[in-house]
Structure formats: structure tokens, C-alpha cells
Amino acid sequence: MTLIRPTTISRRSALKLSAGALLAFSTRAHAQGKKVVKFAPHAALRVLDPITTPAYITRNHGYLVYDSLFSIDSDYRPQPQMVREWSLSPDKLTYTFVLRDKLAFHDGAPVTAEDCIASIARWAKRDVVGLRLAAATDSMSAVDAKTFKIALKEPFGPILDAFAKPSSVPLFVMPKRIADTPPAKALTEVVGSGPFKFIASEFRPGVSWAYERNENYVPRDEPPNGMAGGKVVHIDRVESIWFPDKQTAINALLKGEIDAIENINADLRPQLSGNKDILLRREFGPNASTIRFNWSQPPFNNQKVRQAVQQIITQRDYMDATVGDPNSYQICPALFGCGTPLEFDTGAVDHGKPDVARAKALLKEGGYNGEKIVIITPGDVASFQALAPLTQQALRSIGMPSEIESIEWSTFLTRRNSQAPVTEGGWNLAHAVFDRMDLVSPLGNPNFDARGPKGYTGFVNDPETEVLKTEYQHATDAAAQKAIAMKMQQRAYDQVFYIPLGVYFDDEAFRSNVKHAAESQIMVFWGMEKT
């Protein structure tokens, strides 16, 4: 812990310190003639380590300053990024990866195979897919400065998908000296090999942070495609300014004080649409809302009762009520995401209309005794606010009384991890909202964590699914993987792991003099130009 003495500085020194420390608060460009994009992100950056925390804002920060071995394209397929070529041994147990030329970290050191190995090791200790890969790995070794091998104990088919894992936690490559830090200890030094450099001296946690172009970055030759392809940077600097009040961000955009806002929801869109100085673009990567049941407590420890609720929930009802504009949402039965390689509607139950009679019959079969359902919801998170009342209304329609307990986010997360009975502070039903990128991997999708009490909140307990996941991991061709994923989805619908409520798209907003980048799953700044 850093020791800080009580200050006894003079008034003059205090003024100088304040002036120096607050120089970064100025919103003027720090150098004349530089192309600076000022933007309002969706959240405040505080934690800099994308391995320690799965927070999306830290992940997005990671994409700017780090590079990855593989990245997903717009079809969610893994594409090589730092890797130039790779091969797999005939027995499917040894992968060899060769890095591209001229890859270098921001401190000037070349990216080596050892750096990659250390980064994989750190990531694998924290990420659910990485943990599986680590358990299947016999050894990782550097062949030369740019080549490394991974020798597996058993086949691991989706290894490239794992390396391209787009969301929390992605595999970002760091220098070995930094990657050797235990994942429990959050990094504060940000050194990557990505297209932007983080300006540490301007980092004001929760307020503002900035990046400058990495002049030495060597992009791939392909055009940008999703998170993959050539990351060509046309701007000099990105300034991120956190706005706790979205209305203020909109006013700042209208006045030209900032250049872009990461996400505008449907409620606020009318303020900007039709304005000749503002361009709105639908986000490429949507969010997915869900209902989660507490499997550890009655009545939702009973499959029939869960199935009863499943019969009356329709995605269209929820999307119409929470989003409104049909152009901004999608009915998506695919539990691994629509528009992904694993899109199918196997097992889907939503027929567009609630089946109240069937639901009531299932409740009777399940022996439901009229217990009150406790719905917990975070009252301070906008994306959750409308969900609980809708669910309460749906439950009421089949004779299930319920009570909504609106609590703040931290309390909500803590309580949602509780497996205690409702009378001891537990819960029966909650909602969750995901970035679609979190759902694409059958191994990483939290909704398919079926380990019961040790698993993701909801505590879905289904050993068969865990077996299927292991089979998926062993499958080495796409067709076999798809067949297993279909079985997993069927199982999830049959057992009602959770209920998908539809996916919705916010908008990105730009000043008209900012030519935005190619479509990507998150707002990126390579490919962006400002006139």
C-alpha cells in the first residue's frame, strides 16, 4: 500500500499542484492541428485491467490499446490478428502459431512468443473458456521469437474461437513482465501493442481518459471487418469523457463540444434524428435481455413451474414495451445469438402469443402452491427498469402473485448470488442483460453454466449440459460443434435454463464531420475519420 504523509504544503505549492493536476480537465486539444475525437462512452473507466474485471468499459479500453491473437469478424468467426499463420498437427493435439512481423509494444519492445504464452496463461486463469483450455493443455512453449506451440492433452476444437473470444474476458496480449502478474492483482500499467496508446498521465478514473495513435502499429492488409481486419487509424487522439447524465451528453453533441456518443437508446433518439449535424447509426452489436430463475429455491426449482412461465412470455411483448421501435429490436430464438455461426431455433418455445391455459395446466402439474414470487431488480440501471413490471404482469396473468424489490446495483449483484430462501434474503426471479458477444460461445455463455450451486447466478443444475460442453470442446469440426450446440440449446429450452426476451439495438451518434468506422460489435476508432 502506498504510504502517503499528511500534507503540509504551502498555499502556493497547493495551487501549483492543483493547476498541474487539473491541466487535463481542459477540453481543448493538446496540440494544434491534431485530429481529436471526443466521445461519450457508455460507462466510466476505473479499472484498467481487462482480465481482473469483465466490465464492458474496461474491455472496450482493452480493444484500443491491446491486440489479440485472433479477433471475430462481422459474422462472429475468428480471424487471425497478430497471428500470421497457424497449423494443427494430424493428431489434433498440437497447435503452432507464427506471429506477424514488426509487432511491437508501446514501450518499443518487440512482441514475442513468450509474451503471447504469458498472456494466454494469465487470461486462462480467469476466463471460463480459458480455464477449460488450461485444463486441456499439456504445455505451451516458444519455438523461436515469433513462434509458439500449444500441446494439448486432449482435443480442443474451438481453440481459435477461444483466442478470438470477443467479450469478457477477451485474450489481450501484454508484455510477459506484465502478464506474469497474478490475475488477482489488477494491473495499473497499460502497455499493449494495439493501434492506440493509453495516456496514463491524463487518466482521471470516472471522469476522463485519453488515447493517442500508436505511430508504430502495423495493421493487417485486409479491410476492417467486425473486430478483425486492418486497424488503420486516421485520427491522432481519442478523448473519452464520461457523462453521468446522458441528456448533458446529447446537449454537448448538439453544440459540437463532443463528436460522438457510444449509445443512445430509443427514448432519446428523437432528440437527434432529423438533425442535419448529427448522424445516427444503429449499433452492430445488440443487447439481449433475459429472465433468470433461481433454481436453488422453490418454486422455480421445479421444471414444470419454469415451463409454465415460459409459455406466457413472448419476446415481442417485451420488446414492444421496452424498446418500441421494431427497427430497433429483433426477435431472436437463437440462444447463441442471431447472426452468428450458431444461429438456429432448435427447441424454441416462443410462438408469439402467450398460452395462458397451457401455463396454468403446467402450474397445476408442478404442484405450485401460490407462493409469492420475489422479483429483484436494480432500480438504478436503465436497461433493467421496464423488465420487472412486465414480468410481474405476466405472472399475474397465470395466478402467480409477485413482489418487486427494487435495489441498487451492488446490492442487486450480491443478492442475486445468494442461494438462501426468500425469507432469509434470497430471491426467485431476476433479469439479466448481456452484450451479444457474451453469448456466442457455448463454452463461455453464462446462461449455459449448469454447475448448479457453483455456477452463474440462477444456479442452473444440469449435468447433461456440462457433459455436452465437454463434448463440444473435444469436437474438432464445425459440423460436429454445431450439432452439439443444437443439443445444448434444445436442453436449455426443455429445462428452461432461462427465458430470452429479445435483442435490441441502441444507436451510435456522431457529428456529421466524423466519418465513422466500418461496422463492428463495439464502437472502435480505427477506420474513423474527422474532417
Added chain:
Amino acid sequence: MGRLIGRRLLATIPVILIVATVVFLLLRLSPGDPATILAGDNATPEVVASIKADLGLDRPLPMQYVIWLREMARGNFGTSILSKQPVMTLIRDRLEPTLVLAISAIIVTVLIAVPLGAVAAWKHNTWIDRAVMTLSVVGFSVPAFVIGYLLIMVLSVWANLLPVQGYVSPFIDPLESLKHLILPSLALAMVFIALIARIARSSVLEVLGEDFIRTARAKGNSEKRLLWRHALPNAAVPIVTVIGLGIALLISGVVVTESVFNLPGIGRLTIDAILARDYPVVQGLILFFSLIYVGVNLLIDIAYVIVDPRIRY
């Protein structure tokens, strides 16, 4: 006076200790913890437990308390669990915008509210008095964020006169700083103008009824001189009290204004730290605010002596 200051400073020690203990307990006994925030909403209970252990939050409460007290006694207020920056660095970084905003709001308040209240008392039961009281009710009733949005809409977006948001240090660019401060200062000051105008009016009204005012009038003093030279100074004690209380309330109440105008001040830091359960930051901030309140109360008591020579401690 020296004895007063000395006594007050000594009394600060047990106050700080009690506040520190209460805050420590409240934070740890309330639901939610920083490990849950760090782990994120996709984390399993075992990941949360592992982070909790790494942060030392699984230790018994008395042990955590003793460790914290010991570090505090050494002047070490710890580091933010989330950003890993020292707590004092965070406070120092965020202090200036709040102080500048608060001082601006106080100056605006005093310059507007005291004369307004005095004139209202002087013109008691006239349209001026009623207008001031009506404005006072409006000032109380309309929330600061509504006033803020209205000011932004009219003066920034429509009239393009002032910036919407942000902070510029007056030590770097005084003019730009002033432009960025006008709207938030007005928004923040409105409720205090309403309050202090009413207090000033009541206080001056009471003094205007005193015998010495009648004597001064009989001696031929003009009404203006009566008001500013005789009535207002004698009415100052309750006004100073409310201004002093207002300063303390202002500093703790700036969070809404800081959010609306995107000022990176200590109000926002406090709210963010509480919501994220960033224990060291919350504890450091509460202690800091306690010192501020103790200091402000001391200044008020000193101001009494200056304003009213009859008061002695």
C-alpha cells in the same frame, strides 16, 4: 479567540474517530461489496469469493478495522480498490472543481440573496416584498437539475452563449473558467438564494422594529443608511449562521449539479465510490467532509465575533 480555536481543534479528534468508526461499520454491514462490483454481473459466487479474499475482505471485521485505523494513524488513507490510485490523490484531483463551484455559488448567493432579503424587509408588504417571496418559493420548489436543464437549453443550446458542460481551472484560463461556471453556479445557488433571502428578510424585519432604529431615524439618518449601516449589520448573526450551514450543505449537495454540468468534482466522486463500494475512497471522503464541517463551524463562530462585537467566547 486562540482558546476557542485550540478547544475546537482538540474536540475534532474524538469527532473524527466516531465518524470514522460509524462509516467503517455502515459500509461493511450494508449489502454489496467491492468484490462483487469488480467481479461483474457474469461472475460466479466462487469468483466473487476469490476476489474478496484477494482484497482482504474475508478477514474478521475487527481485524479489518484495526488495520485500517493503524494505517489512518500513519496518514495512509489507502488506495481505491477499483482504480488503484491513492485516495488522497483522488480527493485532491477532484477537490478544486467542487470548491470553485461552491465558492462561486456562495458569492452569487450572498450578492443576490442578502440585498434581496434586505430590500424585501425594507419594502415590507409592497409588491417588491411579494415578488421576492414568490421567487423564493419558486427557488425552493424547483429542483436544481431542472433549473440546470432549463439554463442549458436556453443559454447554451438555443442562444449558444455558454458551454453545456465541463470544467476549466481558473488558474489555467480564468475567462474560460468563468464561462463554464456561470450556469452551474446559478443552478446550484438558486435554492440557497431562496433560503437566505427569506432569512435575511426575517432578520432585517425584526431589527427594523428595534428602538435604536427609531432613534437613528429620529436623528435624521436616511432610510438607505438605516438599512445598510444600522439594520443589516445587526441582523447579520442569523444570516451568517445560515450561510455557514449553507456552505456545508452546498459542498455535499453539489453532486446533482456536477452530474448535470459534467463537472469532475468531489460530489460525483462520493456517489461513484458509494455505488461501487470503494471502501477506502468512501471512508477517506467522509473523514474529509467531517473536517470540512468542523472547520466551517469554527469559521462561523469566528465570524460571529467579527460581526457582533458583543459575542465573546
